[in-house]
Amino acid sequence: xxxxSRLDEIDEEIIKQLQSNSRVTLTFLSARFNLTQxxxxxxxxxxxxxxxxIKYTTVLEPKKFGKKVTAIxxxxxxLDRIESFCKHLKKFENIxxxxxxxxxxxxxxxxxxxxxxxxxxxxxxxxxxxxxxDYIVSTVLKRFKEQFYELK
Amino acid sequence: MPKKADEELKSVEEEQIIELLQKDARMPVKxxxxxxxxxxxxxxxxxxxxxxxxxxxDFALLLNPKKFGKNIISIxxxxxxxxxxxxxxxxxxxxxxxxxxxxxxxxxxxxAMGLFDxxxxxxxxLVNKLSKIDIHQYNVVTVLEKIKESYxxx
Numbered sequence: 136x137x138x139x140s141r142l143d144e145i146d147e148e149i150i151k152q153l154q155s156n157s158r159v160t161l162t163f164l165s166a167r168f169n170l171t172q173x174x175x176x177x178x179x180x181x182x183x184x185x186x187x188x189i190k191y192t193t194v195l196e197p198k199k200f201g202k203k204v205t206a207i208x209x210x211x212x213x214l215d216r217i218e219s220f221c222k223h224l225k226k227f228e229n230i231x232x233x234x235x236x237x238x239x240x241x242x243x244x245x246x247x248x249x250x251x252x253x254x255x256x257x258x259x260x261x262x263x264x265x266x267x268x269d270y271i272v273s274t275v276l277k278r279f280k281e282q283f284y285e286l287k
Numbered sequence: 288m289p290k291k292a293d294e295e296l297k298s299v300e301e302e303q304i305i306e307l308l309q310k311d312a313r314m315p316v317k318x319x320x321x322x323x324x325x326x327x328x329x330x331x332x333x334x335x336x337x338x339x340x341x342x343x344x345d346f347a348l349l350l351n352p353k354k355f356g357k358n359i360i361s362i363x364x365x366x367x368x369x370x371x372x373x374x375x376x377x378x379x380x381x382x383x384x385x386x387x388x389x390x391x392x393x394x395x396x397x398x399a400m401g402l403f404d405x406x407x408x409x410x411x412x413l414v415n416k417l418s419k420i421d422i423h424q425y426n427v428v429t430v431l432e433k434i435k436e437s438y439x440x441x
Contacts, residue, residue, distance in 0.1 A: 150348070150350070153348040154347075154348045154350075156346050157312040157313055157346040157347055157348045158312055158313060158346045185354070186351050186354055187350060187351060187354045187355070188348065188349070188350060188351075189349040189350065189351050190311075190348075190349040191311055191312035191313045191346070191347070191348060191349070192308075192309055192310075192311075192312050192346075192347050192349055192438070193305065193308040193309045193312050193343055193345070193346055193347070194343070194344045194345040194346075194347045194438055195305065195309075195342060195343060195344060195438070195439055195440070195441065196341050196342060196343070196344045197439040199340070199341055199342045200342070200439070200441060202439060205389070207389065207391060207393075207398055221434045224434075224435075225434060225435050230435065231435070231436075231437045231438060231439060232435055232436050232437070233433075233434035233435040233436075234360065234362070234430040234431075234432070234433055234434065235430065235431045235432040235434060236362060236428040236429065236430050236431060237428050237429050237431060238426065238427075238428035239426075240428075243362055243428070243430075244435075247439050271393055271394065272393070273391040273392050273393030273394075273395070273398065274391065274392050274393075275389040275390065275391050276389075276390045276391060276392060277389070277390045278387075278388070278389055278390075279376050279379075279380060279388040279389070279390060280379075280380050280385065280386065280387055280388040280399075281386075281387050281388075282347075282386050282387070283347055283348070283349050283350065283386065284350050284352040284355070284357060284386060284402055285350070285383070285386075286350065286355060287383050
């Protein structure tokens with residue numbers, strides 16, 4: 136299943152540079168790898184079109200934007216309700232991640248809220264409208280690691 | 288209370304810059320300047336300021352893990368004695384497979400997410416790596432379908 140057979144060492148090194156700062160300039164990369172800017176541009180384009188690179192994005196600090204509470208939810212639902220429940224859940228801006236999982240609970244989701252009041256209203260005013268037989272809500276006391284997949 | 292203060296620090300232009308950089312972190316300063324109607328040097332300064340003040344954590348690269356052979360997402364729920372929690376988190380942090388670690392309230396004290404090649408790779412990690420950590424109780428689940436995966440966005 137491994138699909139990076141056609142990535143050479145330089146491609147991998149370019150990825151690593153972009154990982155540490157996706158705003159790194161072509162000028163820098165070109166000097167670093169002793170290649171022309173066009174050659175670097177072509178390699179990056181290739182990584183994009185082949186689907187290795189999905190996006191260059193900016194990770195913000197939610198706390199600085201007033202989002203102080205991260206909550207992790209586990210929901211247990213009958214199989215025939217999972218699809219429609221996920222569709223419903225997906226619509227909420229607060230919810231950043233939703234996974235259909237194995238184990239006792241069928242869905243694991245992560246949400247970001249301003250405070251406990253907003254989390255409370257999310258649960259009471261919005262989620263309570265669909266009947267969920269079994270669920271757990273944990274709040275995050277501290278985020279120790281949070282990153283995207285990285286090539287080592 | 289701090290929310291209001293923080294928000295006042297950001298101007299409309301700064302919010303526009305953040306929005307553009309969220310969509311494409313590689314957008315050249317020149318193009319951003321044109322879009323928000325500021326000079327290039329002002330845009331450069333604002334970006335630096337947003338980074339320095341901690342609004343922007345990182346200019347990140349979103350790779351497709353599947354293209355690199357990472358086919359399994361696993362969620363590890365771990366409980367340890369409180370005196371062992373810190374040590375456990377420090378050890379977990381070192382594993383390149385683990386991308387997220389949260390210290391949480393609730394039944395488990397640590398919730399972590401990891402990316403693995405396949406069942407065998409996950410099994411190897413659990414038996415040979417995680418087993419070295421002093422864990423009281425754990426629950427490992429695997430993701431069958433990724434329904435939504437995003438980061439905080441404005």
